Amino acid sequence: MRDLSQHLEHFALNTATLKQWPLERIIDGCARRGIRAIAPWHADVERVGVAQTKRLLREAQIELCGYCRGGLFPVAHASERDAVFDRNRRVLDAARELDAPCVVLVVGGLPGAMEGEPQSRDLAGAREQVKEGIARLLDYAKSLHMPLAIEPLHPMYAADRACVNTLEHALDLCDALDPSMQGDLGVAVDCYHVWWDPKVDAQIARAGKQRLLGFHVCDWLVPTRDMLNDRGMMGDGVIDIARLRRQVEQAGFNGFIEVEIFSSDNWWKRDGDDVLDTCVARYRTVV
Amino acid sequence: MRDLSQHLEHFALNTATLKQWPLERIIDGCARRGIRAIAPWHADVERVGVAQTKRLLREAQIELCGYCRGGLFPVAHASERDAVFDRNRRVLDAARELDAPCVVLVVGGLPGAMEGEPQSRDLAGAREQVKEGIARLLDYAKSLHMPLAIEPLHPMYAADRACVNTLEHALDLCDALDPSMQGDLGVAVDCYHVWWDPKVDAQIARAGKQRLLGFHVCDWLVPTRDMLNDRGMMGDGVIDIARLRRQVEQAGFNGFIEVEIFSSDNWWKRDGDDVLDTCVARYRTVV
Numbered sequence: 001m002r003d004l005s006q007h008l009e010h011f012a013l014n015t016a017t018l019k020q021w022p023l024e025r026i027i028d029g030c031a032r033r034g035i036r037a038i039a040p041w042h043a044d045v046e047r048v049g050v051a052q053t054k055r056l057l058r059e060a061q062i063e064l065c066g067y068c069r070g071g072l073f074p075v076a077h078a079s080e081r082d083a084v085f086d087r088n089r090r091v092l093d094a095a096r097e098l099d100a101p102c103v104v105l106v107v108g109g110l111p112g113a114m115e116g117e118p119q120s121r122d123l124a125g126a127r128e129q130v131k132e133g134i135a136r137l138l139d140y141a142k143s144l145h146m147p148l149a150i151e152p153l154h155p156m157y158a159a160d161r162a163c164v165n166t167l168e169h170a171l172d173l174c175d176a177l178d179p180s181m182q183g184d185l186g187v188a189v190d191c192y193h194v195w196w197d198p199k200v201d202a203q204i205a206r207a208g209k210q211r212l213l214g215f216h217v218c219d220w221l222v223p224t225r226d227m228l229n230d231r232g233m234m235g236d237g238v239i240d241i242a243r244l245r246r247q248v249e250q251a252g253f254n255g256f257i258e259v260e261i262f263s264s265d266n267w268w269k270r271d272g273d274d275v276l277d278t279c280v281a282r283y284r285t286v287v
Numbered sequence: 288m289r290d291l292s293q294h295l296e297h298f299a300l301n302t303a304t305l306k307q308w309p310l311e312r313i314i315d316g317c318a319r320r321g322i323r324a325i326a327p328w329h330a331d332v333e334r335v336g337v338a339q340t341k342r343l344l345r346e347a348q349i350e351l352c353g354y355c356r357g358g359l360f361p362v363a364h365a366s367e368r369d370a371v372f373d374r375n376r377r378v379l380d381a382a383r384e385l386d387a388p389c390v391v392l393v394v395g396g397l398p399g400a401m402e403g404e405p406q407s408r409d410l411a412g413a414r415e416q417v418k419e420g421i422a423r424l425l426d427y428a429k430s431l432h433m434p435l436a437i438e439p440l441h442p443m444y445a446a447d448r449a450c451v452n453t454l455e456h457a458l459d460l461c462d463a464l465d466p467s468m469q470g471d472l473g474v475a476v477d478c479y480h481v482w483w484d485p486k487v488d489a490q491i492a493r494a495g496k497q498r499l500l501g502f503h504v505c506d507w508l509v510p511t512r513d514m515l516n517d518r519g520m521m522g523d524g525v526i527d528i529a530r531l532r533r534q535v536e537q538a539g540f541n542g543f544i545e546v547e548i549f550s551s552d553n554w555w556k557r558d559g560d561d562v563l564d565t566c567v568a569r570y571r572t573v574v
Contacts, residue, residue, distance in 0.1 A: 110525055113509045121527040127485065156443040158483035159509050159525045169485050196445035198414065198456050222400045222446050227511060238397055238446050240408040 001246050004257070005284045012037035012065040014216065014260035015044060018275060019268040023048050024056060029276055031060035037256045039066040039104070042091050050097050057098065065256035066149065066188065066214050067095035072108035073133030074126040074163070076119040081133070088137050092146050101255075102147040102213045104188050105134065106162050113160035126163045134185070135177050142184050149213035150174065151188040154196075156227055167194055167203035174211055181210045188214030189248060190260065192231055195220060195239040201247050209252025217241050217287055218261040229264035233278060235286035245287060257287060288533050291544070292571045299324035299352040301503065301547035302331060305562060306555040310335050311343060316563055318347035324543045326353040326391070326501075329378050337384050344385065352543035353436065353475065353501050354382035359395035360420030361413040361450070363406040368420070375424050379433050388542075389434040389500045391475050392421065393449050400447035413450045421472070422464050429471050436500035437461065438475040441483075443514055454481055454490035461498055468497045475501030476535060477547065479518055482507060482526040488534050496539025504528050504574055505548040516551035520565060522573035532574060544574060 004010060015026050015038055023044040030038055045053045057063070070088045075081060095103045107130040112119035120126070134148065141148050152170040153162035164170050170187045178185035187207055194200045204212070219237030224230050234241055245257065259279045261267055267275050291297060302313050302325055310331040317325060332340045344350070357375045362368060382390045394417045399406035407413070421435065428435050439457040440449035451457050457474045465472035474494055481487045491499070506524030511517050521528055532544065546566045548554055554562050 110509075113525065116510060118509050118525050121525050123483070123525075123527070154443065155441065155483040156511075156514075159507055163483075165483055166485070196410070196442040196450075196452055198453070220446055222397075222405050223403060224443075224514060227443075227514060238400065238405050238408050238410075240410070 001249050002254075004287055008034050008036065008280065008283075010255075010257050011035055011280065011283050012039060012256035012258040013276070013279065014039040014068070014258050015041060016068070017259055017261045017267070017279065018272050020270075021272045023053065025272070027056050027060050027062060029272065030062055033276065033280060035062065035280075037063050037065040039064060039068055039258055039260070041068045042094060045094055045098070050094050054098055064095075064098055064100040065258055067091070067098065067100035067103045069104045069106050070137065070148065071105040071162070072114070074108045074111045074129040076111040084133065085136060089140055092137070092141055092144055096144045096146050100146070102149045102186070102188075103141070104149050104151050104214060106151055106153065107134070107164050109158060109160045109163045118159065123158065123163055130163060131173060131176070134173065138177055138185060147183055147213055148185050149188040150185070151190060151214070152193055154193040166197055166199070167207065168199055171203060171207055171211065183210055186211040186213035188216060189244075190216035190218075191239050191241050191244050192216070192218050192220060195244065200244070204247045204251050207251060212248055212251060212253040213255075214258060215245070215248050215253055215255065216258045216260045217245075218259065226264065229262045229268075231262045233261060233267065234259070234282040241287050257283065259283060288536050289541075291574055295321050295323065295567065295570075297542075297544050298322055298567065298570050299326060299543035299545040300563070300566065301326045301355070301545050302328060303355070304546055304548045304554070304566065305559050307557075308559045310340065312559070314343050314347050314349060316559060317349055320563065320567060322349065322567075324350050324352040326351060326355055326545055326547070328355045329381060332381055332385070337381050341385055351382075351385055351387040352545055354378070354385065354387035354390045356391045356393050357424065357435065358392040358449070359401070361395045361398050361416040363398040371420065372423060376427055379424070379428055379431055383431045383433050387433070389436045389473070389475075390428070391436050391438050391501060393438055393440065394421070394451050396445060396447045396450045405446065410445065410450055417450060418460060418463070421460065425464060425472060434470055434500055435472050436475040437472070438477060438501070439480055441480040453484055453486070454494065455486055458490060458494055458498065470497055473498040473500035475503060476531075477503035477505075478526050478528050478531050479503070479505050479507060482531065487531070491534045491538050494538060499535055499538060499540040500542075501545060502532070502535050502540055502542065503545045503547045504532075505546065513551065516549045518549045520548060520554065521546070521569040528574050544570065546570060
């Protein structure tokens with residue numbers, strides 16, 4: 001197991017952790033601390049501009065550990081599928097331009113549900129659309145040499161955000177769509193989403209180095225007051241994060257450890273420098 | 288698949304659905320509508336008294352479809368285990384006295400977490416305690432001829448309420464602790480907890496008639512505003528309840544369909560008669 005306490009070689013920041021800062025300031029704040037990698041969100045990159053983002057990253061000597069995000073495949077009408085594909089293609093193009101190692105896929109749930117107006121109760125149908133959507137996108141991704149990382153989300157997001165909710169399900173999709181395991185399709189393992197799963201160790205081992213494209217950390221708070229935006233700083237909750245890190249590293253993962261905390265009532269309200277310093281301190285001691 | 292639209296022969300009410308009414312009034316309200324079964328909570332039965340509850344049920348010609356609840360096994364210190372066993376034994380004694388067909392087990396999560404002060408991050412250890420706790424209780428339950436029904440809860444309750452979160456895990460426990468499948472140990476399947484699971488159909492089939500001791504219905508609202516008490520009336524959410532009912536009935540289940548809705552900001556604030564009438568109407572048309 002790697003020693004994280006002495007340096008930030010493996011530390012990465014998902015920029016959603018610092019909602020209070022624009023992307024430019026996050027890049028600067030990371031550079032000042034010797035942080036080497038971030039995972040930005042496409043909407044923020046679009047606002048700054050891909051070329052300008054690329055310049056800022058190069059100047060700061062910061063690379064990407066992933067790109068957020070593609071996916072959201074299920075639609076109410078088949079006629080909308082081309083628009084979904086085009087949206088995802090643009091995300092992949094930007095990721096390619098920024099030399100991201102992978103694009104993270106949040107696959108989507110029941111059509112309309114994320115907007116609060118679900119159009120269907122057909123969860124199996126949504127899952128079929130996800131499979132077809134990834135299959136189509138994968139061809140394009142391969143042409144760009146841009147790996148896709150399916151991120152299983154916690155089952156409490158099955159309706160509205162992602163109907164792939166276990167690592168086992170994500171890996172079944174990988175095996176079905178990319179049986180050759182050449183690194184084109186894999187998974188992003190986020191402690192928050194998988195910690196509860198009694199099969200998580202076995203599935204991490206099954207994934208192995210070839211499929212493990214990302215490892216995200218935050219903590220599960222007790223109580224959790226909001227289903228989306230009440231995630232905890234590492235050490236403040238009940239997830240045995242170090243145990244999960246040992247599992248992924250034993251399976252061969254040696255990439256960045258990405259801190260990703262959605263926290264509307266706590267960390268997003270604090271001073272950004274304090275938040276980033278706390279992330280680093282907890283990374284050294286808890287993760 | 289049974290036709291529910293013409294009568295209430297298979298309808299049952301979990302009394303937590305009518306938090307606004309005391310147990311006596313719920314029994315009366317059910318009797319007036321020709322409802323034949325309820326699942327009461329032990330604390331309410333203790334308040335009324337077991338003997339008095341038994342008398343009220345007999346007069347109303349209402350039987351139990353289950354008894355809530357045993358479980359909450361994990362503790363911070365081994366010295367507390369006897370107290371847990373004794374608490375559970377009293378629940379089983381009351382269930383026996385009331386001729387309940389089974390006691391539902393909500394198995395518990397990390398010690399202290401339900402009180403908001405988790406004492407541990409050892410989820411595997413909590414699961415081991417659950418297994419040992421059920422094994423010990425099962426001996427007593429067999430002596431009373433009182434089946435135990437493990438209720439897997441949604442993974443969002445893994446920390447604080449139940450660390451058995453999939454039907455597969457619950458059935459693995461059943462197979463380990465009751466390999467002879469004589470009906471002493473089984474599961475309660477609640478749509479709310481299992482609807483998201485891509486393996487739910489296969490696991491319902493695996494459970495079969497011998498292990499399916501209960502079937503509960505409510506709905507998953509989009510958005511869900513509270514993790515415990517924002518459950519929906521059947522038809523108001525995104526669960527394809529009829530599909531799940533077909534699965535359990537195809538697997539051999541022919542027991543009561545128990546309506547159980549925790550709803551602090553909606554149904555618990557309404558007139559109890561209206562709530563009960565709505566439960567019945569939705570049962571006939573949606574379930």
